Every structure is written in C-alpha cells, then in structure tokens.
Amino acid sequence: MSETLIQRIKDLEEELEQLKSQLLHTNGAHKDTGPLPNETTSSSKKGKKTLKERPFDFSSHPRRHVALRMAYLGWSYQGFAVQENTDNTVEARLFEALLKTRLIQDRQSSNYHRCGRTDKGVSAFSQVITIDLRSSQFAGGLGVIPAEVVAAKKKDADSAPSELPYVKMLNRVLPQDIRVLDWAPAAEGFSARFDCQARTYRYYFPRGTLDIDLMTDAAKRYEGTHDFRNLCKMDVGNGVLQFERTILSATIKPVHSIPTADPYDLFIFELKGLAFLYHQVRCMMAVLLLIGQKLEAPEIINELLDVQTNPRKPQYSMAVDYPLVLYNCHFEGLSWRREEEELNHALSSLQQHWTQSAVKAHVLHGMIQGLEEVTGGVSSNSFWLVEGSRQRNYRSLLERPRCESLESRIDHFVKRGRLKREEGENGREAMVHQRKRSKHSHNS
Structure with a gap:
C-alpha cells in the first residue's frame, strides 16, 4: 500500500514538471509574438496610454459658428462668468464640457461671446452664447469655417453626415443643473452679446x-x-x-x-x-x-x-x-434646432426637482398655517x-446717507491708475479704461 502511494506521488511530480516546462515555453512565445487576444500586458497598457495622449488634430476638422441656448439653476454657483477667485461658475463647467468633448481646442481661439452675465445665485431659462465648434460639415454651410488642413481622403459632399449632436454631447458631461436646450447655425460675425435685440x-x-x-x-x-x-x-x-x-x-x-x-x-x-x-x-x-x-x-x-x-x-x-x-x-x-430626446431629459430632470421642492414648500406652508392659527395673524414675508x-425704525430713502458721486468715483480710479483722462476729437474730456474691461454692461 505504501509503495503504491509513493509511486503515485512520483508520477504527480513528473506531471508537475511537464506543466512548468509547457508554461515557460508558452511565455517565451508571447514575448516573441505579442500578447494573446484578450490578454492584458504592461506593454499593451503603455500602448493604450500613448494612444490616449495623442493630441487631437483640430486643424483637419472644419469649425462652425453656432449659437447655443442654455438653461441653468444658478443657486449653487458663484455666477455665470468665469472668475479669478473661484472655479464654481456656470461658464467654468461649460468650458470643461466643451474641452472634454473636443468641440473646441481652447477658449482663446473659440470666438466666444455670451449674451450676458448673471450674478451669484441667479438662474436662466434662456441664456445664449455664440462660439466656434468642431463640425462634421466638410461640404460647407451657414457658419462653417473650412478645415485648415485638407484630409488625405476627399470628403464627398453628397455623403456628408448630419451635424454633430452638439446638445447631446454637451449634456452628457454637464452637471444636471446646467442644460443645453438647442443650437442654431449662425453667420461668422454673429455675436450673442452685440446682436441681442x-x-x-x-x-x-x-x-x-x-x-x-x-x-x-x-x-x-x-x-x-x-x-x-x-x-x-x-x-x-x-x-x-x-x-x-x-x-x-x-x-x-x-x-x-x-x-x-x-x-x-x-x-x-x-x-x-x-x-x-x-x-x-x-x-x-x-x-x-x-x-x-x-x-x-x-x-x-x-x-x-x-x-x-x-x-x-x-x-x-x-x-x-x-x-x-x-x-x-x-x-x-x-433658426433653432432642437433634439426632442434631450428636451425630454431636461424636462424630466426639472420635474423631479420641482416635485421635491414643491412638496417641501407645502410641508413648510402647513407648519406656517398651524402657527398662524395659534397667533391669529399673517406676518409679512x-x-x-x-x-x-x-430696520426697526424705517428711514425714507431720500433722508438716508448717500453713496459717492460718479465724479468722485472716477477721480478715485484715475488716482489709482485704473482710468485715464483724455481729450476727444470734439475737445470734450473722455475717460479711457486702463485694463481689459470685465463686461458688466449686461449684468442683472
């Protein structure tokens, strides 16, 4: 019995050595011919990383000047426009999405204009921007800017695909409280700021x-x-x-x-x-x-x-x-171009938000009514x-202290070097701003 068991152990040891030899041979073949299908190696990972980091060739794609119409709930943001002291703005999230989808190369070259700025906490049902976006329209069209580099493979105008789904692409990467509603092709010189009626x-x-x-x-x-x-x-x-x-x-x-x-x-x-x-x-x-x-x-x-x-x-x-x-x-x-599926997604998201807010509002209203029945009155809200x-004792507006005059403010900024006095062609004094203006003229 013991001799049989010993022989069996020896046979198993021989089989193990054969398996080791086959495994070494297989690994050697992989080094010569590359990894087997569905096999992940460090070299394949490096290959994927290199592919991911390959720069996107914007010069081989046409661009298109478009208007985008947006809606957003501004309660969680520090305003619409990008600011130096915070990145929590609607515009910052928008440009993150534009860069992530490779619809623009950078902000500086995007020919970007906004219709207006909204302050911290302010929302928008219909904010409009104009911008140059990557396009699929090699055959041209309203607002299309031809590619800088002609692709080796000639594009057939008749088989040109429809325009990129701008709304869907952006909404997939934007926060839920910022939605692009629709887009419109626009002439090259059209500006969301200066052409707003x-x-x-x-x-x-x-x-x-x-x-x-x-x-x-x-x-x-x-x-x-x-x-x-x-x-x-x-x-x-x-x-x-x-x-x-x-x-x-x-x-x-x-x-x-x-x-x-x-x-x-x-x-x-x-x-x-x-x-x-x-x-x-x-x-x-x-x-x-x-x-x-x-x-x-x-x-x-x-x-x-x-x-x-x-x-x-x-x-x-x-x-x-x-x-x-x-x-x-x-x-x-x-001429606004809508994507029904995206509008339905936006509608569904807003309905969910409204349901939660409306229920909370009615809960509060119920509590208030209970207290008003006890106190017997309705307070001003x-x-x-x-x-x-x-103010406990109201003071009429025209009896209150006054802010600085416009002339006093101008003098203050002239002394600080932010404004410069110059004489215009008609001999009248004019003020010239010394820094790049922070376009507040459409603020709320």
Whole structure:
C-alpha cells in the first residue's frame, strides 16, 4: 500500500514538471509574438496610454459658428462668468464640457461671446452664447469655417453626415443643473452679446401683505430711457461710466392667471430692456418692495431717476439673488434646432426637482398655517427678500446717507491708475479704461 502511494506521488511530480516546462515555453512565445487576444500586458497598457495622449488634430476638422441656448439653476454657483477667485461658475463647467468633448481646442481661439452675465445665485431659462465648434460639415454651410488642413481622403459632399449632436454631447458631461436646450447655425460675425435685440428678466415674490397695485404703478415708471445710476451698483472700476439704459416694459403680474387673496400666491416682476447694469434688476426690485410695504410712495421712482436733483444714490440693500431669472434673450435670424430626446431629459430632470421642492414648500406652508392659527395673524414675508437685517425704525430713502458721486468715483480710479483722462476729437474730456474691461454692461 505504501509503495503504491509513493509511486503515485512520483508520477504527480513528473506531471508537475511537464506543466512548468509547457508554461515557460508558452511565455517565451508571447514575448516573441505579442500578447494573446484578450490578454492584458504592461506593454499593451503603455500602448493604450500613448494612444490616449495623442493630441487631437483640430486643424483637419472644419469649425462652425453656432449659437447655443442654455438653461441653468444658478443657486449653487458663484455666477455665470468665469472668475479669478473661484472655479464654481456656470461658464467654468461649460468650458470643461466643451474641452472634454473636443468641440473646441481652447477658449482663446473659440470666438466666444455670451449674451450676458448673471450674478451669484441667479438662474436662466434662456441664456445664449455664440462660439466656434468642431463640425462634421466638410461640404460647407451657414457658419462653417473650412478645415485648415485638407484630409488625405476627399470628403464627398453628397455623403456628408448630419451635424454633430452638439446638445447631446454637451449634456452628457454637464452637471444636471446646467442644460443645453438647442443650437442654431449662425453667420461668422454673429455675436450673442452685440446682436441681442433685448433681454427679459423675471423676479419671483410672494404677495404677502404687499400692495400689488402700488407696485404695478411704480413699475411702469421704470419704462423708457433713463439714467439708472441710483438703481444699480456703479461699476466704475471696470470701465462702466455711462448709466443710461432703455427699459421696454416693466410689469407686475401673478404667476397664475387667476390670482386670489392668498398671501402665499406668487407674483412676477418682469422687466424687458435692451441692456442692464450691474445689480440693476435687484436694486429696482428692492425699491418696489419698499413701495409695496407702503414705506415709500411710487413717486420715489421718478425722484431716483432724476439724477440732476439726486446725483448720489441713497444707501439701501438690494433684493436677494435666488428669485431672479434671465428669462429670455431675444434674437432675430436664428433658426433653432432642437433634439426632442434631450428636451425630454431636461424636462424630466426639472420635474423631479420641482416635485421635491414643491412638496417641501407645502410641508413648510402647513407648519406656517398651524402657527398662524395659534397667533391669529399673517406676518409679512416680503422683508426676507431684501439683503441684510430689517430696520426697526424705517428711514425714507431720500433722508438716508448717500453713496459717492460718479465724479468722485472716477477721480478715485484715475488716482489709482485704473482710468485715464483724455481729450476727444470734439475737445470734450473722455475717460479711457486702463485694463481689459470685465463686461458688466449686461449684468442683472
């Protein structure tokens, strides 16, 4: 029995040696002929890495000048435009997506224009940009810029594919609270900033105890062309020295077509204008809220717009940011191309967000109603829409301390070397900005 067992062990040892020999032979063959199919080696990994790092040849692709229409919830961002002190902006996320999808080589060469900047916390239903994107249209078309290098294989115009799915490509890599809605081909010189016909903003607020009729009367007084230096933040340091703007319409209307007397009904301050100044809409809304509370009369609008009588802005807090939306940017001559699947994805995402927010709002409303039944009254909720703490003893706007005058601010920046005084052709003094302007002229 023991001899049989010993013999069996010897046979197994011989089989093991044969297997080792075969394994060594197989490995040697791999070194000569390369890895077997589906086999991963360090050399194959290196090959993949080298392929990944190979630069993309943008010069062999045509580009196309297009307009992109975007919607975003700005509550989590520090504004739309890229800033030096933070990368948490909508524009920063947009350019990350454009670079990741290789639709642009870099921002500097992309011929980029934005319709307007929105501040920290401000959202947009229809922000528009223009930019040159990589295209599949070798045969040409509106806005198509031919490739710098002609490909070795001639492109057949008749078999040219449809344009790249810009909306789908970008939405796959953008955050869920930033969506590209559609795109339009545009002529090479078309600019989202300079060719915009008008911009519409909306500011949402609850009725509360506000006098809506007084606010409606006051809002109409904004219409027309006026100097709004008392209803904005004067951004002289960035070269904004002219504060005359044209407001095409200014209205107060209910969110729902049939309003009730419920203090929790929502209303909209809707403002349409050619262009806006830094924090202009929020300052205009702050004054309307004072009028709605009957702390100021509607005539205060006329007095603030009279910069000859009141050249210095009274000190007051502006309205908070999150109810403000860039509702629409108006253009002529653009033919928007929609991708139904992407619009449905955006709609589904917003419906989910709305459901969560609406349920939370009604939970809060239920708690408030319970407390109001105990206290027997309805408190005003409008002062929560103004920055800073509530004044116990109200002081009228025209009796408050005033900000610096425009002339004083100009002198300050001239002394610091940010502005330079020059004489124009007509002999009048003109101001020249010493640095590259931070285009605040379309701010809200």
